Amino acid sequence: MDFLHRNGVLIIQHLQKDYRAYYNFLHFMSNIGDSRNMFFIYFPLWFQLNQTVGTKMIWVAVIGDWFNLIFKWILFGHRPYWWVQETQIYPNHSSPCFEQFPTTCETGPGSPSGHAMGSSCVWYVMVTAALSHTICGMDKFSITLHRHAGGRGL
Numbered sequence: 001m002d003f004l005h006r007n008g009v010l011i012i013q014h015l016q017k018d019y020r021a022y023y024n025f026l027h028f029m030s031n032i033g034d035s036r037n038m039f040f041i042y043f044p045l046w047f048q049l050n051q052t053v054g055t056k057m058i059w060v061a062v063i064g065d066w067f068n069l070i071f072k073w074i075l076f077g078h079r080p081y082w083w084v085q086e087t088q089i090y091p092n093h094s095s096p097c098f099e100q101f102p103t104t105c106e107t108g109p110g111s112p113s114g115h116a117m118g119s120s121c122v123w124y125v126m127v128t129a130a131l132s133h134t135i136c137g138m139d140k141f142s143i144t145l146h147r148h149a150g151g152r153g154l
């Protein structure tokens with residue numbers, strides 16, 4: 001497990017140092033997918049616009065959160081923020097420092113990440129709904145175009 005955690009630490013350090021310029025973008029994308037927004041904003045909104053998408057969204061979020069809870073109980077994984085303080089693999093107090101954010105200040109088990117699972121659920125439903133809406137719109141447009149061209153004898 002230490003091997004996994006150490007590589008996780010390296011990835012976090014890489015992201016925090018080398019992708020600092022993308023901080024606002026990554027933070028924004030992460031917030032959009034936050035399951036809190038799903039329950040407060042997206043679900044009520046989508047349910048008004050399209051009940052099928054709204055229902056799909058709430059089910060995906062609830063089942064995703066449920067799976068996350070079960071996996072957290074089973075894995076009971078450390079969070080890198082406290083793992084670096086507790087592990088013995090960094091000699092002479094040379095444990096790496098991370099930047100903390102409001103969403104990383106969680107106290108429960110960290111693995112698997114509820115934020116990552118919740119965000120992927122939200123993004124999946126929104127992207128598939130947007131794609132099927134676009135494809136449906138394009139189909140209707142091509143049918144109209146076809147009829148229009150047929151009516152003119154083209």
Ligand SMILES: O=P(O)(O)OC[C@H]1O[C@@H](O)[C@H](O)[C@@H](O)[C@@H]1O
Pocket residue numbers: 033034035036103106109110112113114115116118
């Ligand atoms: O398990 P993680 O990755 O710390 O994420 C959990 C958090 O993920 C966030 O997206 C939710 O809004 C929080 O309510 C939740 O506690």
